[in-house]
Amino acid sequence: MINTPHVWMLRLGAVTLALVIFLVDWLTSLDVAIAVLYVAVILISSDLFSYRGMRTVSLLCCLLTLAAYLLSHVSPADAWQAPPFARCLVSLAAITISAILALKSKAAKEALQQQVQLLHRSEACLAGAQRLSRTGSVGMKLPDGRLNWSEEARRIFEFEGPEQPTLQQMISRTHPDDTGDLKKLIEEAYAHHECPEAEFRLLMPDGRCKHVRMLAQRAADSSGCCEYLGALMDVTTAKCAEEALHQSQSQLAHVTRVTILGEMAASIAHEVNQPLAAVTTNAEAGLRWLNREEPNVIEVCGAIQRIMSEAHRASEVIRGIRALSRKSEPRYLSINLQEVLQEALLLTRRETRRHKVNIEFQPRQDGLWVQGDRIQLQQVIINLLLNALQALSCTPPRGRRLSILLETAPGDDVRLRIQDNGPGIPAQNLPRLFNPFFTTKPEGMGMGLSICRSIIEAHGGRIWAESEPGHGAKVCFSLPGQVPASS
The missing domain is CATH 3.30.450.20 (PAS domain)
Incomplete structure (x- = not known):
């Protein structure tokens, strides 16, 4: 309760009223229960005093009632006369009943005020927490x-x-x-x-x-x-941060693709030079067949067809290289994951031969379709293939084997598994394998597998690795399957 000057004035008025009632009850000889007026003092005091103060006021009113009764009836014979004694009892009963009711009301009001204060405090805390969050x-x-x-x-x-x-x-x-x-x-x-x-x-x-x-x-x-x-x-701030992170990841993925192309420069040159050499050979053969006394048109047509085939082959290699090096926003389309895998195998064919690795892959008759960006998924597969080829460098050349399996998984997912028979991955490295900047290569940056995980998760899939030291490693990723657009 706030003790303002106004409250102190009201308290003084209540005490003054109690003293006036006491003097009237003591000094007058009215045949009425004057002390019943103390009930008004108790009712007034309920809004001016605390619970303990109310008890004190009620007790004081009872004492003043008894004091006025005893002082106005000095002799014992007068004190126990029936009418005055009855009036005293009535006054005490009225004061006691009023005090009990007033105290109960006061206790309920104070409890309600505490609840209201707690409610206001909770509302303030809730409002503050809402502002912060x-x-x-x-x-x-x-x-x-x-x-x-x-x-x-x-x-x-x-x-x-x-x-x-x-x-x-x-x-x-x-x-x-x-x-x-x-x-x-x-x-x-x-x-x-x-x-x-x-x-x-x-x-x-x-x-x-x-x-x-x-x-x-x-x-x-x-x-x-x-x-x-x-x-x-x-979540505007979070969305902006997510978009900025996505742009950074896209830029980093592009840099990684260019880095991979740099590492595969010899393989790319070989893949381009091979069909170009074949084009030159077939062109020279065609000219020889034409320069004969009797030109062999059938052989010339065959040479031209081979030239066209080799030119198409070189064009496909260059197209794949240009696609990997191009910086563009991801385009999530319905694609056949087996075609993406075969393109990646074509681009890494020179590396496979250089490491003398035997690829075990059985193409499926039906395609497995997913919703995704072709270039990003191709980047993931190339990265996993190059990692597996490098891991096999510690294995004797005669027994190097890379097993690739493309299959459907539970829940209509499409799963790709790349398994080598190299030394495997130490158990302590498996939990950190896809973390940024973690690498076991002396010259590695530790971003390749981290980018692979970001790409796969952005496609709604997951990527993981399993290994038993000494028995090779297995890296898999799964993506939500999709019905091909043609169906």
């Missing part, structure tokens, strides 16, 4: 669409004014491209009593765009309405 709360009743917004939720949507924003205002503040999805989500939540969860964008009046994540939980409804309590999180 950029998370607001919204209560929504369906089907009438009434909303109850927290202060932070209003700040996220940038609603001003004391009135609670309506559902229509919330939808109008949503980005036009996401409005339909939000309406559909609310309709499904009401129809199926689901707990909605969604991310959508807000379009501010000044043209700014915000990203908001919403989670909602269905609450108990007592009037037949469907009530939801939702949390709104401003």
Whole structure:
């Protein structure tokens, strides 16, 4: 209780009233229970004193009643006369009953005040926590669409004014491209009593765009309405950071691809020179067949066909190199993963021969289709193939073997497994194998497998490695399967 000057004046007035009642009860000879007026003192004191103060005031009123009775009846014969004694008992009973009721009311009021203070403190803590976490709360009743917004939720949507924003205002503040999805989500939540969860964008009046994540939980409804309590999180900063990270990863992946091409320069030169040499040989052979006295047209046609085939082969190699070196945004299309694997095997064929490794791969009659970026997935496969070839350099040339298996996995996933019979990966290195900057190569940067993991996870898949030291290593990745577009 705050002890202001006004309260002190009221307390002094209550004490003065009690003294006036005492003097009137003592000095007058009225045949009425004057002391009953102490009830007014108790009632007035209930708003002026604490619980302990109320007890003191009530006890003081009882003592003043007894003192006035004893002082006004000095002789014992007068003291025990029936009418005065009855009036004293009535006054004490009234004072006691009023004190008990007033004390109960005071205790209930103080308990209520404590609860209100705790509630205000909880609200303040909740509001502070919402400001710090950029998370607001919204209560929504369906089907009438009434909303109850927290202060932070209003700040996220940038609603001003004391009135609670309506559902229509919330939808109008949503980005036009996401409005339909939000309406559909609310309709499904009401129809199926689901707990909605969604991310959508807000379009501010000044043209700014915000990203908001919403989670909602269905609450108990007592009037037949469907009530939801939702949390709104401003994830704009996280989205911007995620986009910046994605751009950095794309740039790093491009640098890594160029680095791989640099490491494969000899193999690329061989893959290009081989068909060019074949083109030259077939062209010379064709000229010789033409320069005969009787030109052999059939042989010339065969030479021209071989020239076309070798030129196409060189063109495919150059196309693959240009695609790997090109810096562009990922394009997630429906692709046949087996074709991507075969292109990667073609680009690494020279390295395979140089390391004298026997490739075991049985192409499938049917393709395995996934949704992804062709160049990025090709980069992953080339990186895994080169790592396996380098690991086999510690194995005797006669027994070097690389087994590749492309298969369907549980859940309609597509899984690619590349297994070598090299020395394997030490058990302590397996958990860190895909971490950035971890490498076992003296000249390695430790980014190849980390980028592979980022690419696979961005495609909704996962990548892992298994190894038993001395028995080779197995690196696998799986991607969600997809029905080919032609079907």
